Amino acid sequence: MIDYKAMINGVAVISLAGMALPGAASAEDFSIWVRSDGSEFMPRLVEAFNAESEHHANLQIVPVDELVQKYAIAAAGGSAPDALSLDVVFNPAFASVGQLRDMTDFAHSLPYFDSLSKAHLEVGSWEGKNYGLPFSGDASLLIWNKDLFEKAGLDPEDAPDSWAEIEKDAEAVSALGDNTYGFYFSGNCGGCNIFTFTPLIWASGGDIFQHNGRTATLDSDEVAAAVEFYRGMVQKGLVPEGARTDTGTNFFGAFANGNIGIAPSGSFAIGALNNQYPDLNYGVTYLPGSQAGEWSSFAGGDNIVISAATDESKIPAIEDFIRFAYSPEGQTILARNGAMPVRSDVAEQALAGLDERYLISVKAMAGGSTPYSVVFNDLINSRNGPWITALNEAFFANSAEQARQALEQGQQEMQSIIDAAY
Structure with a gap:
């Protein structure tokens, strides 16, 4: 179990790099965090989504060593981001204490669900339900x-x-x-x-x-x-x-x-x-x-998760963002900015023109595993x-x-x- 009290006692003050556009937030805006390891691909993905969508993602980049602690405190205190790009290994811990939203129905509605990284899906599950979906691969x-x-x-x-x-x-x-x-x-x-x-x-x-x-x-x-x-x-x-x-x-x-x-x-x-x-x-x-x-x-990288307390009005926008990330365009943005694509059916397309050694990485991830522990x-x-x-x-x-x-x-x-x- 996550010891929120211990995390709060040791919390550090950190700066966040926001990507919000000027103006008041609307119900269709949503906040999303990513660890600093994703500071190459995530801003580009968010920028492309915001340019094409009626919705708007507000991105914050959190230092990699502080994200888990900061999210635990935010979730316990009712100020968690609407969505989070979470290191896959921490998915079970947050799911097990009820801090993540059940995404099972949405996950299985995706026509390419069977092409998503199996290891990411397994570690994103808790008691037979999906609380995290593959987002970035390593x-x-x-x-x-x-x-x-x-x-x-x-x-x-x-x-x-x-x-x-x-x-x-x-x-x-x-x-x-x-x-x-x-x-x-x-x-x-x-x-x-x-x-x-x-x-x-x-x-x-x-x-x-x-x-x-x-x-x-x-x-x-x-x-x-x-x-x-x-x-x-x-x-x-x-x-x-x-x-x-x-x-x-x-x-x-x-x-x-x-x-x-x-x-x-x-x-x-x-x-x-x-x-x-x-x-x-x-x-x-x-x-x-x-x-x-x-x-x-x-099979490393991040799963995308939705905080349990996220307002229902924001869910359609977040789901649109996830679909965009899974599109060939989104997977290509990931591939060209340091993250392995997590859809096997478009991986070669996303990696076209890049170093051929990346294809070995994709195959390695597809045949890999992720330790499961709360x-x-x-x-x-x-x-x-x-x-x-x-x-x-x-x-x-x-x-x-x-x-x-x-x-x-x-x-x-x-x-x-x-x-x-x-």
Whole structure:
């Protein structure tokens, strides 16, 4: 459950970037928030909608680290925005405490409902009803440096498609020396590892939650095997020492510097690398399982939700905005401004003319998953939470036994937090 009192006690004052037109608001106006991660695509989407529609969306951009807290306080206090572009992982928490509007009838009225991202829809559901619909997409991927592969005597076009191949290729790249390493991950970042490490587990038949998030499975054999894969590369010196304390500040930068052979990342890296490091020669592939041919991805991004207290008169305008976002024009605006389209039937059209590597991202998201938990923040995102505490200890443990003990301790703490929420 969301602890509103704790959130209120720690609230920070933030500035919002509004996009309202001058003049008094009408019943057909509605407010919508987005986290600052969406500051590229959302203003353009809203601007296009406002130019074409009889309705008007008033956009506010909230700093990414403060949106959940601010929305929780606003919802509890009766001042929530009419609609919100919400990180998918927080959908269950707000739906479970009655802060979101049931969108089931509207969702199933859409003729392209079956083409919407399945993972987004699943995490947007609560007790069989839709409280969030896919809005913006992201996917976790594996990237490799083709120039380093070639220098190491590897085929630069041959992407590693199993844990064994990743380790073998990482060994070859590390052998180049000169401060070059085969693999990198942010070892002390909960969000980074739920995004890029969990797919390794999913692709190998395991999970970290079962029963709609009510049961933690951090102590499973599949999780232990994935941890041992990472720990083995650490023990072999294939991962730089800085990975141990990296809280995510170097999640993107380590690979971008050009001395890392392979790294888990996300679809966002394609645009960022192309724009900021145009000379970096890299490839993109799926995050593999322990066996070749198996892969998975974290289907991330945002769901669009409607606050439970939103006035009924505003609903038609919000639904029109959602339809516009789902139109080929809307999906193209998203695709060209840093977000993956969430309608599979128009994805290729929306991505036409862009880097072909984005198509791998769309396929990864379509075949991906999203963890379902009403206490995701406490379990996963908290810097001192059981997820990253257990993983950090396990990844850098001196023995497999120590790593397993760390996972068992993490399992107990995770299950305790989950049990307290129900």
